Amino acid sequence: MPQRNVIYRQREAGRPLTDLSDYRRAGGYEAMRKVMTEMDRDEAVYAFVRSGLRGRGGAGFPMGRKASFIPKDSPLPAYVVCNADESEPGTFKDRELIETNPFQLLEGITIAGYAIGAVRGYIYIRGEYEHQARVLDSAIAQARAAGMLGTGLMGTAFDFDITLYRGAGAYICGEETALLESLEGKRGQPRLKPPFPAVAGLYASPTLINNVETLAALPPIIENGPDWYAAMGTEKSTGTKVFSISGHVMKPGNYEIVLHDTTLRELVFDIAGGMRPGREFKAAWVGGSSVNVVGEEALDTPLDYEALAEAGSSLGSAGCIVMDDSGSIVRSTLRLASFYRHESCGKCTPCREGTLWLERILQRIVDGEGRMEDLELIESLAGRMGGRVLCALADTGILPVRSAIRRFRDEFVHAIENGGDPRPEPMMEVAVGG
Ligand SMILES: Cc1cc2nc3c(=O)[nH]c(=O)nc-3n(C[C@H](O)[C@H](O)[C@H](O)COP(=O)(O)O)c2cc1C
Ligand code: SF4
Numbered sequence: 001m002p003q004r005n006v007i008y009r010q011r012e013a014g015r016p017l018t019d020l021s022d023y024r025r026a027g028g029y030e031a032m033r034k035v036m037t038e039m040d041r042d043e044a045v046y047a048f049v050r051s052g053l054r055g056r057g058g059a060g061f062p063m064g065r066k067a068s069f070i071p072k073d074s075p076l077p078a079y080v081v082c083n084a085d086e087s088e089p090g091t092f093k094d095r096e097l098i099e100t101n102p103f104q105l106l107e108g109i110t111i112a113g114y115a116i117g118a119v120r121g122y123i124y125i126r127g128e129y130e131h132q133a134r135v136l137d138s139a140i141a142q143a144r145a146a147g148m149l150g151t152g153l154m155g156t157a158f159d160f161d162i163t164l165y166r167g168a169g170a171y172i173c174g175e176e177t178a179l180l181e182s183l184e185g186k187r188g189q190p191r192l193k194p195p196f197p198a199v200a201g202l203y204a205s206p207t208l209i210n211n212v213e214t215l216a217a218l219p220p221i222i223e224n225g226p227d228w229y230a231a232m233g234t235e236k237s238t239g240t241k242v243f244s245i246s247g248h249v250m251k252p253g254n255y256e257i258v259l260h261d262t263t264l265r266e267l268v269f270d271i272a273g274g275m276r277p278g279r280e281f282k283a284a285w286v287g288g289s290s291v292n293v294v295g296e297e298a299l300d301t302p303l304d305y306e307a308l309a310e311a312g313s314s315l316g317s318a319g320c321i322v323m324d325d326s327g328s329i330v331r332s333t334l335r336l337a338s339f340y341r342h343e344s345c346g347k348c349t350p351c352r353e354g355t356l357w358l359e360r361i362l363q364r365i366v367d368g369e370g371r372m373e374d375l376e377l378i379e380s381l382a383g384r385m386g387g388r389v390l391c392a393l394a395d396t397g398i399l400p401v402r403s404a405i406r407r408f409r410d411e412f413v414h415a416i417e418n419g420g421d422p423r424p425e426p427m428m429e430v431a432v433g434g
Helices: 009-015 020-024 030-038 041-051 065-067 095-101 104-114 130-145 176-184 211-215 218-224 227-228 264-271 305-310 329-343 349-366 373-385 393-395 399-408 410-415
Strands: 078-084 119-123 161-164 207-211 238-249 252-256 280-287 319-325
Touching: 020 104, 020 130, 030 104, 030 218, 041 065, 041 078, 041 104, 041 227, 065 104, 065 207, 078 176, 078 227, 095 104, 095 130, 095 211, 095 238, 095 264, 104 119, 104 130, 104 161, 104 207, 104 218, 119 130, 130 161, 176 207, 207 211, 207 373, 211 218, 218 227, 238 264, 252 264, 264 280, 264 319, 280 393, 280 410, 329 349, 329 393, 329 410, 349 373, 349 393, 349 410, 373 399, 373 410, 393 399, 399 410
Parallel strands: 078 119, 078 207, 119 161, 238 319
Antiparallel strands: 238 252, 280 319
């Protein structure tokens, strides 16, 4: 099944592009030259819109539209913020890009900065990505030394620099407004929206915030033209997408594919090497952990935003976790519920209390102390959380729990009737492939 390396230019080049000279030899910084010497700001934003690029951090919001929301007449400086928090379970695509192709990200951030007239870019990277932070530090220093960051970029009057900021390892700091709070040196808790960051973001200034992969898509879009990008995929799901695939597959890893051209079955079996010998596919959390879990009925779904939504799940951050028939849905649902309980920032009562109770009820089912009414109790509890909170942690954190009980109800009933579920947690197993 074809893979297409548009974001992962390093794979196309066949080597890591951590030296600026290597990146330039692979065509790097041509897009920045083009945008700054041949296009004005509006034309650049229009190119983003026309490409159909949607945010790759999870919500899938059109990137160009977001850039067009940045007010042009604000007396305040504008900023670009790159979300490199990458804490969604099963998602590790940004890490590989940063490690092996950091200049494509820096170039993308600078192009976005030019398009919205920003004065500075920030990269907020999760604290655990220590090596990746060092790679970025070195890339920023090289770009500065070569005049790719700083004043008068490409001989124009545009000045722009990038600051790297390391988080302290909290999932909630990937939520864009909590990230901004943290970047400002405050406790990382989400803000009430509106106002949205485009209007009042970092230091209450207009701020464009995008995921690593979203920003890294800008150089190829500018270089090859938005129509070239939009020609890949479908009308609403354009371009390529990197899927991180993990769990019970023979070849876990990152794979970049054209949206819609590949089905879940092809991703799991042809690209990621399929199940271990003697095992059968059971379930997948296709878009990271904050989505509905699906079973084999979803295997022939094309991987794009609309088709996955129609199949009852979502593309999310494309961190596809796969489970074979040896795994326990009940235990992994408990594992995910524990994660959301641990990561809840505690600001809203339904989330703070609800995630705790979901974990407790699931724990007693696993331990053999569950009651049949617990399944309805979980449904009702989740129903009281969704839509009553400040951010999507709780809204989407209930999805893997609810969907598991709906789709794999027999496993929960079995655990309740048979003294619990002693099988191991599949997510704690070591990857088997190469
Ligand atoms: C709890 C939570 C965690 C999130 N974590 C991340 C993350 O690690 N990386 C990311 O890019 N977006 C994350 N998001 C989504 C961001 O809030 C935001 O939508 C995204 O950075 C926008 O960029 P995009 O439009 O390019 O996707 C998270 C959202 C929530 C609610
Ligand atoms: S939903 Fe949860 S994580 Fe989000 S702001 Fe409320 S308490 Fe915090």
